[in-house]
Amino acid sequence: MINLQPYENPQYFVYLVIALLPLIIGLYFGKRYKWYEALVSLAFIFLIFDADKWQQGVTLICYIVYQFLVTFAYQHYRKKTGKANKTWVFCLAVILAILPLVGVKIWPIVPHKQGIDFGFLGISYLTFKTVQVVMELRDGTIKQVDPVIYARFLLFFPTISSGPIDRYRRFVKDYDKAPSREDYIKDLSYAVRYLFQGFLYKFLLGWFFGTYCLPYLEQQAILAGRMYPLHLSWWLLGVMYCYSMYLFFDFAGYSLFAVSISYFMGIHTPMNFNKPFAAHNIKEFWNLWHMTLSSWFRDFIFMRFTFFAMKKRLIKNRNRLSQVTYLVNFMVMGVWHGLTWYYIVYGLYHALAIIINDIWLRFKKKHKLVKHNKFTEAVAIFVTFNVVCLSFLIFSGFLNNLWFNVPLGK
Structure with a gap:
């Protein structure tokens, strides 16, 4: 059997193009x-989970059945x-929907027999x-x-x-109808463009930074x-920038492939990246990086937390509330x-960066300190870029490996 992971090698795209041809002709x-x-989706999902990954495939089936029970039980309750x-x-419905993911995240730190996953x-x-659907059923935005x-x-x-994360209501609008020929031709032009841009990002630039440069810099x-414990060397700075470039081009390339194939299928899956390294501050960065997440x-x-805290009057000061x-x-x-120190520190780092950014913006606005011009914009982009790259380090x-001599992924 052929074991093909999504968008990982040229062979995958050969099978994909052949499978999509009847669909493309039909939409035209x-x-x-x-x-x-449905048949194409099931076939390619099967290719992901065949061979030695068959247990994951069985788990996927069980997961889908479980989420159906949770979602439609809650929908029935809402109607009743x-x-x-x-x-x-x-x-309870939200907790039940999240429970399998929580279990998967906790499982690695729980003592268990080797090979069970x-x-x-x-x-x-x-x-x-699934959580989005349950929450929007509660809100009434999904009837x-x-x-x-x-x-x-x-x-x-x-x-x-790996996404992008679509919304059920938006997906339904595309799925319920076929686009006009004129609209579909536009979709095809975007699909081809995103496909070649994805190849450039993932297989050329991603490979250059991740496979060619990064291992040497890490070594x-x-x-x-x-030689110099806790010494911040130029090599470490090189790792920081190189890994950041690799992370962006690899993930953005993957996302472009997903969007491209979606457009070939007449589904307008939302974009995930929009020049994030040109952001002027950390909050703007998060509006441009992994946008669907x-x-x-x-x-x-x-x-949701903001509305809950306001309703319960947990924190009266609006600025403090936003910070919490x-x-x-x-x-x-x-x-x-993941439940490792560097992922948790990564989350705290970005929270503190946004809090500091908000404090600075309020202070700057109140005292009218700096006027916007090309120089200040360049400084803002440079500072934001370095703040983000440090977070990616x-x-x-890698610091776990460098400081504690623990192999990556452990």
């Missing part, structure tokens, strides 16, 4: 073959009770989708979830492993670190990446 003539889309539904039932590729992004469309939404193969930084955390953690919410928001994001876990 104004017909959406939903049954064929109307506006009289209890808050604790909603909270309950996770699978894409569990985080599927969980973001009813169709089981067939919900299954297609969760198992939409271009985005299943030199480790040698320098062993940022907006998900903003809508379903930051805003930033800490909660980015702590959750850090823990979501923390995120990489």
Whole structure:
């Protein structure tokens, strides 16, 4: 059997283009073959989880069944009770939807038999989708979830492993109809453009920074670190910048592939990156970096916690409330990446960076200290870029290897 991970090698794209041809022809003539889309999605998901990953595939099936039970049980409860539904039932539904992901994150630190793993590729992004649907059912922004469309939404193969994170309501609008020929030709032009841009990012620039440059810089930084413990060498600075470039081009390239294939299928999956390293401050950076994740955390953690704290009058001062919410928001994001010190520090780092940025912006506005010009904009971009790159050095876990002599990933 062929074991193909999404967008990892040219062979994957050969099979993909062949599989998508009937779908592309159908959409060009104004017909959406939903049954064929489903078959293609299932086939490529099977390719992800065949061979030695079959256990992950079984776990995925169990996970989908479980999330269906949670989502449609809550939808039934909403219909039955109307506006009289209890808050604790909603909270229970959210907790149950998150529970598998929490278990997967905790499992590595729990003593267990070697080789037993309950996770699978894409569990985080599927969980973001299911929690979003439950929350929007509660809000009333989603009136009813169709089981067939919900299954297609969760198992939409271009985005299943690492996003971008789409929204159910937006997905339904594309899935329910075929675009006009004129619109689909535009989609094809974008799809081809994003596809080649993805190749440039992931297979050329990502390879250059991640495979060609980074291992050498890491080796030199480790040698320098062993000679001078805790010494911040130029090699470490090189690792910081090189890893940041690798992380961006690899992930942005992957996201471009996902968006490109979505457009070939007539689905307008949202973009994930928009020149994030040109951001003028850390808050703007998070509006440009991994945008679908940022907006998900903003809508379903930051805003929810803010409204809850305001309703319960936990914190009266608005500035203090926003600061606490930033800490909660980015702590959750850090823990979501993993229960290691560098992921948690990464989350706290960004929370503190945004808090400091807000304090500075309020101070600058109050005292009218600096006028905007090209020089100040360049300084702002330079400072933000370096603040972000330092956070990515923390995120990489390389400092764990450098300072504690622990291999990466441990």
